[in-house]
Amino acid sequence: MGNTVKVADIFRGVLMISNLDPNLDSNKRNLNNKLTFLMKQVVLRNKSEFKPGRDIKIPMCDASIVRNLLVESISGKGIVYDWFNGNVDVMQAENSILLYWQLKEPIMRALMTGETDEVTMDSWLATIQAAIRFNLADKTVQLKRKLEDFRVNSLALDSTVRVGDIYSTFEDGSRQYEMKGTERGNLLSAECLGSIVCDLYTQEDYFKALNQIIDKMSQDAVEKAKSNIETYALAKDLSEAERASKLISTADESMASEYFIWFQKLAEYLHSHPQVAKEIEESTKTTGLEKFFRIY
Known part of the structure; x- marks a missing residue:
């Protein structure tokens, strides 16, 4: 021996x-x-x-x-x-x-x-x-951290505002749908998913690919959030409204509106991303966007 x-x-x-x-x-x-x-x-x-x-x-x-x-x-x-x-x-x-x-x-x-x-x-x-099982544990925790970063960076896109809904309001204040928007199905084709996994052979490969995808999505979410908020920022100056909530008509409607939650999320997003807020205000030549969106 x-x-x-x-x-x-x-x-x-x-x-x-x-x-x-x-x-x-x-x-x-x-x-x-x-x-x-x-x-x-x-x-x-x-x-x-x-x-x-x-x-x-x-x-x-x-x-x-x-x-x-x-x-x-x-x-x-x-x-x-x-x-x-x-x-x-x-x-x-x-x-x-x-x-x-x-x-x-x-x-x-x-x-x-x-x-x-x-x-x-x-x-x-x-x-x-x-x-x-250290490697699996370590990569799982790293992935959780990236998902949390993604959650924060995509907060401004976390909207429950429904697209495509058409409804009628009656004299007594009740409403009914004339048309309801449909939810989107799977967004990625089998070919797209296949192109991602075709060169992955080990568990580490899969984790690396997941990290790359989340990083890309996180970056993209920031850019899309900026674009969406810039639109509201322009509407702010055009309408001369002091608050985003004033842009939404609430007359004769329910006290529950997903727009109020949406605007509050935008305020929280701008608060946690001060550099993004600064860039949007500079590009749209406006100020006080966080206060504009904040409900409370």
């Missing part, structure tokens, strides 16, 4: 570092259980593969990493300790990310102390990433 280290010697070192009795059988059994967890849940190897005789031996390049991880496994605190005891759900992205960064330090420390080599360290880090 080349240069190896007895697991019993590693256990002895772990217990000494942890200030625990190295001769106590319960301490040895506890470490043996933690090593079994590491074998089964991370490296997916069987102890019998490392038992050429009576003693379990592991490669010397791995010994310091295993030792450092076992020290954490019996520390009595922290997410690594909890993970070794089966109390961490790595399917939760936040748990997986936090766990990885806490596992990374003891693995890298073995390289910094000169007890292992860089190749072995990278192999352990890659194995840990795969075992606790």
